Amino acid sequence: MNIKYSVVIAIFCCASIVKAQTVLTQAEAVKLALENNYGIKIAANAVEVADNNTSILNSGYLPTLTGSAGATYNLDNTEAEFSNGTSTVLNGAESDRYNASLSLNYTLFDGLGRRYNYKSLKEQYQLSELQARETIENTVIQLFSVYYSVAQLSENLEALxxxxxVSKDRLVRAQYQFDYGQNTKLGVLNAEVDINNDSINIISSYQSLKNAKRDLNVVLGNALSYDFSVSTAVDFTLQFKKDSLFDKAKTRNVALLQSEKNIAISQLSIKSSKSGYLPTVGLNGTYGWNKNNNNAASFVAVSTNTGLSGGLSLSWNLFDGGSTITSVKNAKVNLETQKLEKENILIGITRDFENAWEDFENKLNIFNIQEQNIITSQSNFERTQEKFKIGQVNSIEFRQAQLNLLNAELSRNQAKYQAKLAELSLLQLSGELLNVEF
Structure with a gap:
């Protein structure tokens, strides 16, 4: 690649980044994700459906009211013979009948099945809220994973x-030294090679940054239609001690809370299944209207009647082939399964918490060490640069010091964001992720 061409491209990439951009803060990113992320919207719809299911309209406690109406038309040929010996023939005799009715049915008692089903629907609504919370937590973790990737690439690009x-200044110095006979052409060529490599790194990093921004915008539901930058400031806000945070993990972890809801639903399912052992008592009432327009062969030409009827019914399925017994047994097995699942989740939480805590501590320590390494590398580079200017070190040694500083900066950037993501994972595990400010 031509040295001038590579520098121009690298400068263009830098200029594209440093021009005025809207800075997207962590809090703003979370707000946009909560409002626009499609996964969160879908979870919210599931909660709304569960909320609708808990309505009194879906409880089985309300009566049913049915209206019906009908009409019948007859065209008959009738031959009638009476007891006194006379007879008559009637062809094309017309008759019609009309009816309408309202029927009310209400279940007074169904073995308490609807009561437990209604309670189960409420538990399922709370379960759907926990599932939505899990979706939100996972989305927040995904959001910051991409957000900090953008931040890291931004800082990396600035370091590059x-x-x-520095490489451009070195090339100018090497060219002057060559022009005045103080250095060979090799120094100029080495400087040009290093500039080309630095330019290529900038171009690659710039492309990665653009891709990461697109990924971030997808998590945000494509809420941003303009170029933006992100905040590179990171605060480690974990205020809890290990024991207190572990206690929270055993009581507020969203997977554990969902398991507890499933246990409650299974317990209600057993009670609901047992309702099949009890009778059902129902109340019904009907108000009806009927009108008959009879043909000439009938003794009554027109008849109209209205009436109100009501009744009480009892139904008791004394033996249903064993389906109720099987249903109760299966419900009990499901309850035992849910209890075992909860114990398994508790074991997993204990392991995951220990791993997450140590991971956070280690990555935070690494970040602190990398911060100190920056100071050392910077001091080493400045001293090497001074010696390079007076000819006490060669270009290879200078380049190595330059790369050492760059690698220290890149490693520090990576360590910083990895430590922050480890902290967020720890907060998610303990159920406190949505209770902190970003």
Missing amino acids: RETLE
Whole structure:
């Protein structure tokens, strides 16, 4: 790649980044994700459906009211013979009948089945809220994973830009030294090679940054229609001690809370299944209207009647082939399964918490060490640069010091965001992720 061409491209990439951009803060990113992320919207719809299911309209406690109406038309040929010996023939005799009725049915008692089913629907609504919370937590973790990737690439790009500036100054110095006979052409060529490499790194990093921004916008539901930058400031806000945080994990972890809801639903399912052992008592009432327009062969030409009827019914399925017994047995097995699942989740939480806590501590320590390493590398580079200017070190040694500083900066950037993501994972595990400010 031509040295001038590579520098121009690298400068263009830098200029595209440093121009005025809207800074998307962590809090703003979370707000946009909660409002626009499609996974969260779908989870919210599931909660709304569960809420609708808990309505009194879906409880079975309300009566049913049915209206019906009908009409019948007859065209008959009738031959009638009476007891006194006379007879008559009637052809094309017309008759019609009309009816309408309202029927009311209400279940007074169904073995308490609807009561437990209604309670189960309420538990399922709370379960759907926990599932939505889990979706939100996972989305927040996904959001910050991409958000901090953008932040890391932004800082990396700035470090690469500074490296390129140093390489450009070195090329100018090497050219002057060559022009005045103080250095060979090799020094100029080495500087040009290093500039090309720095330019290529900038171009690659710039492309990665653009891709990461697109990924972030997808998590945000494509809420941003303009170019943006992100905040690179990171605060480690974990205020809990290990024991207290572990206690929260055993009581507020969303997977554990869902397991407890499933246990409650299974317990209600047993009670609901047992309702099949008890009778059902129902109340019914009907108000009806009937009108008959009879043909000439009838003794009554027109008849109209209205009436109100009501009744009480009892139904007791003394033996249903064993389906109720089987249903109760299966419900009990499901309850035992849910209890075992809860114990398994508790074991997993204990393991995951220990791993997450140690992972956070280690990554935070690594970040602190990398911060100190930056100071050392910066000091080493500045001293090497001074010696390079007076000819006490060669270009290879200078380049190595320059790369050491760059690698220290890149490693520090990576360690910073990995430590923050480890902290967020720990907060998610303990159920406190949505209770902190971003």
